[in-house]
Amino acid sequence: MVSLPDWCPAYNPQKKDAETGEEVFCICKKPDSGELMVGCDGCDDWFHFSCLKMPTKYNELVFSFYCPYCQAGVTGPGATDGNLPKTLWRRKCRVSDCFKPVAENSKYCSEGHAISYLRGLVDRVEVPGHEATPVLREMLREPDFDHFKGVGQNGLPTPSEQLAPGLFSNDAQLQELESQLQKVRGGAKRRVETQLEQLAQYSKWVHAVNELLFGDGNQEHAESTSGSRSKASRAQKRKKAVKKKAICGYSASLVVPCPAEQFVSEFKELEDEPTELRGVCCKLRCTRHLDWAGTQENGLQFQLESLESSEERLQLLVKIREDQLKLQFYKKLTQIDTTSIKIPLKNES
Numbered sequence: 001m002v003s004l005p006d007w008c009p010a011y012n013p014q015k016k017d018a019e020t021g022e023e024v025f026c027i028c029k030k031p032d033s034g035e036l037m038v039g040c041d042g043c044d045d046w047f048h049f050s051c052l053k054m055p056t057k058y059n060e061l062v063f064s065f066y067c068p069y070c071q072a073g074v075t076g077p078g079a080t081d082g083n084l085p086k087t088l089w090r091r092k093c094r095v096s097d098c099f100k101p102v103a104e105n106s107k108y109c110s111e112g113h114a115i116s117y118l119r120g121l122v123d124r125v126e127v128p129g130h131e132a133t134p135v136l137r138e139m140l141r142e143p144d145f146d147h148f149k150g151v152g153q154n155g156l157p158t159p160s161e162q163l164a165p166g167l168f169s170n171d172a173q174l175q176e177l178e179s180q181l182q183k184v185r186g187g188a189k190r191r192v193e194t195q196l197e198q199l200a201q202y203s204k205w206v207h208a209v210n211e212l213l214f215g216d217g218n219q220e221h222a223e224s225t226s227g228s229r230s231k232a233s234r235a236q237k238r239k240k241a242v243k244k245k246a247i248c249g250y251s252a253s254l255v256v257p258c259p260a261e262q263f264v265s266e267f268k269e270l271e272d273e274p275t276e277l278r279g280v281c282c283k284l285r286c287t288r289h290l291d292w293a294g295t296q297e298n299g300l301q302f303q304l305e306s307l308e309s310s311e312e313r314l315q316l317l318v319k320i321r322e323d324q325l326k327l328q329f330y331k332k333l334t335q336i337d338t339t340s341i342k343i344p345l346k347n348e349s
């Protein structure tokens, strides 16, 4: 059971102003004054951004909105099946002060913002003794994003190892960049990905434990033995569903301690309902670890995103360095070629 935020008044089913008869909306029960509102997908009421303490600049980022009453299961789908809905947001454009949603298959709202984000990335790039910035700036002067994406791909062909032995492997800068990239990819990123996976596994386990302890299966069984299918019992069931019991399930280690069945039988063996078992918080209305799974996941996702952005940056630098080396090699090659052509010509004359 999610409680209403402290700024939100208790639910009021009023739809019309008692005096004027005008239609009223939102938690404030005021008529539409033209102020920006968002429609709830659960109860079809409309809500002011300001009343919900949501910045109006998030307007375009709302994917599906549920009002505080629907999120708490007072109204909407949660009131009937106990599955409390949450507001879902579209992914925001990576440009920090842009609040538009991303375009399909992109991390940016538009090509313009993709370029300005990457420009910003280039400005932040600092590798000692590395001249990536001017080179990349030069490339970015071309205002064509496809050209930019193609950096290093449709550039110069890589000369064979026979033709240019050690061209890449003997370059200290490139090796340094490669090893940094490996560190991000193999180490840090994999660690966060593993933690995310572990969190998902653990959350699944907590869910299984709660299903075994308080799940619908048990409840329906209890009701079918009483044999009643009356309206009253349905209403009762609905009430039960809203206040569905669940243990908090938080554990500092996030490691599944034992199979769910075993945990449940140990839990039931204890005389009083325990507040903790095998390091797992078993409180039924735990305020201390409120939404622990969501909080942990957000933190890990944030780490992953910042690692991905370093990975992207390093990948770019590797490509640029490779292009520089190739360019140097081909320049040298053409110089040698012209000299070797010139010599026989001189001899002839």
Ligand SMILES: [Zn+2]
Pocket: 025, 026, 027, 028, 029, 030, 047, 048, 051
């Ligand atoms: Zn309002």
Ligand SMILES: [Zn+2]
Pocket: 040, 041, 042, 043, 044, 045, 066, 067, 068, 069, 070, 071, 075, 076
């Ligand atoms: Zn609603």
Ligand SMILES: [Zn+2]
Pocket: 093, 094, 095, 098, 099, 100, 108, 109, 110, 113
């Ligand atoms: Zn944008």
Ligand SMILES: [Zn+2]
Pocket: 248, 249, 250, 281, 282, 283, 286, 287, 288, 289
């Ligand atoms: Zn807890």
